[in-house]
Amino acid sequence: MNALGRHILAEVYGCDSRILDDVEMIEDIMVQAAIATGAEVREVAFHKFNPQGVSGVVVISESHLTIHTWPELGYAAVDVFTCGDHVNPWDGVNYIARMLKAENMTATEVKRGVFEKPVKVANF
Amino acid sequence: MNALGRHILAEVYGCDSRILDDVEMIEDIMVQAAIATGAEVREVAFHKFNPQGVSGVVVISESHLTIHTWPELGYAAVDVFTCGDHVNPWDGVNYIARMLKAENMTATEVKRGVFEKPVKVANF
Numbered sequence: 001m002n003a004l005g006r007h008i009l010a011e012v013y014g015c016d017s018r019i020l021d022d023v024e025m026i027e028d029i030m031v032q033a034a035i036a037t038g039a040e041v042r043e044v045a046f047h048k049f050n051p052q053g054v055s056g057v058v059v060i061s062e063s064h065l066t067i068h069t070w071p072e073l074g075y076a077a078v079d080v081f082t083c084g085d086h087v088n089p090w091d092g093v094n095y096i097a098r099m100l101k102a103e104n105m106t107a108t109e110v111k112r113g114v115f116e117k118p119v120k121v122a123n124f
Numbered sequence: 125m126n127a128l129g130r131h132i133l134a135e136v137y138g139c140d141s142r143i144l145d146d147v148e149m150i151e152d153i154m155v156q157a158a159i160a161t162g163a164e165v166r167e168v169a170f171h172k173f174n175p176q177g178v179s180g181v182v183v184i185s186e187s188h189l190t191i192h193t194w195p196e197l198g199y200a201a202v203d204v205f206t207c208g209d210h211v212n213p214w215d216g217v218n219y220i221a222r223m224l225k226a227e228n229m230t231a232t233e234v235k236r237g238v239f240e241k242p243v244k245v246a247n248f
Contacts, residue, residue, distance in 0.1 A: 059170075066181070
């Protein structure tokens with residue numbers, strides 16, 4: 001491989017606002033999304049904002065998943081960044097969009113850690 | 125505004141490998157970077173990998189900062205995602221690159237949460 005990772009940036013629109021404002025549901029969705037990619041969960045950190053909105057991250061052995069929600073707009077900014085060949089970040093993104101009951105999503109994949117020559121690294 | 129956030133994706137090369145493998149230094153750099161952007165720190169989660177490498181996130185009121193390091197390649201994948209007008213994500217990215225003693229960096233800014241009409245949200 002000549003890229004270490006695949007990073008999906010997803011704009012998720014038309015979501016269920018009650019889900020977007022429920023920190024426990026969002027944390028559960030993000031952890032399950034990590035597992036759906038085939039990743040190993042290492043750390044989680046979620047925060048509920050006042051008056052509304054949730055931010056959170058799941059650190060995985062293969063990089064991370066993050067979410068920031070705006071319930072008042074039905075919108076979530078979702079990132080799924082994975083390294084290695086045994087995981088598929090799109091499985092996580094699609095799971096999250098489905099669980100948020102999204103009407104629309106635009107998502108872009110960005111390669112991270114691109115080297116001219118194939119690289120062999122310690123963790124994979 | 126018609127975008128909720130600014131997300132910098134930075135590929136940071138030629139870093140000091142000892143710093144990249146020191147989870148306490150990396151955590152300190154990332155928290156100080158958050159403060160350098162003018163952000164408010166909410167949660168932190170860092171993890172040291174065996175045999176090498178560090179992953180970590182700082183959740184801020186204004187979104188997040190993340191890092192994944194490959195000491196054996198002198199490389200770090202850094203993200204700084206901020207919302208609102210009172211913070212500048214580039215201040216965080218530049219601080220991190222300087223503290224990692226990076227020789228090279230390529231970075232891209234992506235707008236997140238783009239709406240056709242200007243949006244007014246609860247938190248800003």
